Amino acid sequence: MLGTGLIGMFYTMSIHGQRSRDRVVNVYSRNPQRAEEFAGKWGIGSWSTELDEAINHPESDVVIVALPNFLHKEAILKAVEAGKSVLCTKPLAMSGQEAKEILEAAEKAGVFHGYLEDLVYTPKTLKSLAAVKDGALGRILWTRSREAHPGPHSDWFWDAEQSGGGAIIDMGCHCIEIGRNFIGKDVRPVEVMCWADTQVKPIDAEDHALGWVKYANGAIGQFEVSWTFRGGMDLRDEVSGTEGTIRLDHFLRTGFEMYTSGNRDSYVAEKAETEEGWIFPVGDEVVALGYNDMFTDMFNALEQGKQPMETFYDGYVVNCIMDACYRSAKSKKWEPVELEIWRGKEAADNQKAHNEFDEKHWLIKEERLPDGRKKVILKNKESGKVSEKVMEVKSEK
Numbered sequence: 117m118l119g120t121g122l123i124g125m126f127y128t129m130s131i132h133g134q135r136s137r138d139r140v141v142n143v144y145s146r147n148p149q150r151a152e153e154f155a156g157k158w159g160i161g162s163w164s165t166e167l168d169e170a171i172n173h174p175e176s177d178v179v180i181v182a183l184p185n186f187l188h189k190e191a192i193l194k195a196v197e198a199g200k201s202v203l204c205t206k207p208l209a210m211s212g213q214e215a216k217e218i219l220e221a222a223e224k225a226g227v228f229h230g231y232l233e234d235l236v237y238t239p240k241t242l243k244s245l246a247a248v249k250d251g252a253l254g255r256i257l258w259t260r261s262r263e264a265h266p267g268p269h270s271d272w273f274w275d276a277e278q279s280g281g282g283a284i285i286d287m288g289c290h291c292i293e294i295g296r297n298f299i300g301k302d303v304r305p306v307e308v309m310c311w312a313d314t315q316v317k318p319i320d321a322e323d324h325a326l327g328w329v330k331y332a333n334g335a336i337g338q339f340e341v342s343w344t345f346r347g348g349m350d351l352r353d354e355v356s357g358t359e360g361t362i363r364l365d366h367f368l369r370t371g372f373e374m375y376t377s378g379n380r381d382s383y384v385a386e387k388a389e390t391e392e393g394w395i396f397p398v399g400d401e402v403v404a405l406g407y408n409d410m411f412t413d414m415f416n417a418l419e420q421g422k423q424p425m426e427t428f429y430d431g432y433v434v435n436c437i438m439d440a441c442y443r444s445a446k447s448k449k450w451e452p453v454e455l456e457i458w459r460g461k462e463a464a465d466n467q468k469a470h471n472e473f474d475e476k477h478w479l480i481k482e483e484r485l486p487d488g489r490k491k492v493i494l495k496n497k498e499s500g501k502v503s504e505k506v507m508e509v510k511s512e513k
């Protein structure tokens with residue numbers, strides 16, 4: 117485990133969780149005290165302050181990169197060189213170009229690689245993805261993914277030199293990959309429109325951004341990210357298709373609400389802003405945020421010689437989409453997503469299948485009126501004329 121910060125801790129909690137047989141065998145931190153403390157707290161047999169030593173630890177077969185963004189490439193390249201399987205947290209890299217170098221190095225060495233995008237693995241998301249795959253929502257038209265909180269917990273996030281950007285690179289990566297999963301990972305993201313601004317914080321990068329990723333089949337993936345949001349961590353997704361809709365709330369309104377006078381110091385949930393009054397705890401954060409299902413998929417895939425659901429290729433695509441977001445925020449125009457490596461469908465299958473009402477008409481819409489009759493809105497196939505018709509209720513026998 118490279119890194120003893122917030123995500124290194126969540127990953128370790130998840131890997132060691134309950135009666136799991138998976139173990140972290142060695143942990144790396146620059147700081148010996150921190151490394152020793154972390155190893156002691158989580159029952160890890162050895163620790164190291166040397167990156168090379170940690171990566172080449174003889175008992176480890178997987179290297180997990182849980183370090184700040186600017187260190188991902190160096191750590192991954194070292195792991196690849198050591199011939200180890202490697203899993204990396206989000207974002208894969210600081211840019212599409214850097215992600216491409218990482219992807220190519222891992223593939224050339226033939227090592228197992230996984231992109232730790234936990235938010236596509238939440239139990240709710242996995243079930244939603246299965247429903248979408250099964251056709252429950254018809255053709256997916258629009259996804260909306262939101263991650264907003266009062267800002268990250270460590271200095272390096274706020275320094276664009278070390279993080280690669282602001283709220284987009286930090287959280288847009290989650291939202292974009294959630295949208296891609298629902299719309300279809302084989303559907304090409306074509307272009308992006310993005311607004312980004314620094315509304316509150318004294319930083320060079322954006323603390324708030326909204327964006328729209330247009331896909332080759334006509335679907336749109338909307339993301340909303342903010343480091344200026346007050347009231348905790350707001351994690352929500354919506355999926356909208358021709359036959360249905362899904363709404364997901366992962367963190368703030370999960371059906372668990374508690375009132376406390378604040379008579380004790382206690383952790384509520386990640387980025388919760390208050391420990392008193394009405395609070396929104398999360399039953400089991402590592403489950404709710406997808407870490408458990410993510411590591412299960414990663415380790416099963418590794419053992420079975422398969423690809424996990426999320427690979428470095430996905431991390432690369434996400435980085436390229438974010439690059440286009442940054443260009444669009446500057447140019448204020450739709451910007452193309454530049455993907456030098458594309459492995460999905462080439463042709464746009466933008467099939468707008470219409471519903472037929474009768475031989476002469478397409479059905480635009482039908483609605484039940486308060487008096488029980490049904491109204492239909494039709495379009496004449498030949499003339500294009502739009503008309504409406506109220507259908508009489510059939511009398512009961």
Ligand SMILES: NC(=O)c1ccc[n+]([C@@H]2O[C@H](COP(=O)([O-])OP(=O)(O)OC[C@H]3O[C@@H](n4cnc5c(N)ncnc54)[C@H](O)[C@@H]3O)[C@@H](O)[C@H]2O)c1
Nearest residue numbers: 119120121122123124146182183184185205206207234270
């Ligand atoms: N849901 C998620 O998937 C999720 C959530 C949080 C963070 N992350 C990602 O995990 C990574 C780490 O984030 P975090 O929240 O754990 O950050 P953190 O600040 O809590 O921890 C970072 C760790 O890296 C160490 N570190 C910092 N600078 C270093 C340097 N120059 N050399 C060596 N070690 C250094 C720190 O001491 C610490 O152990 C980031 O890439 C972040 O985007 C992912």
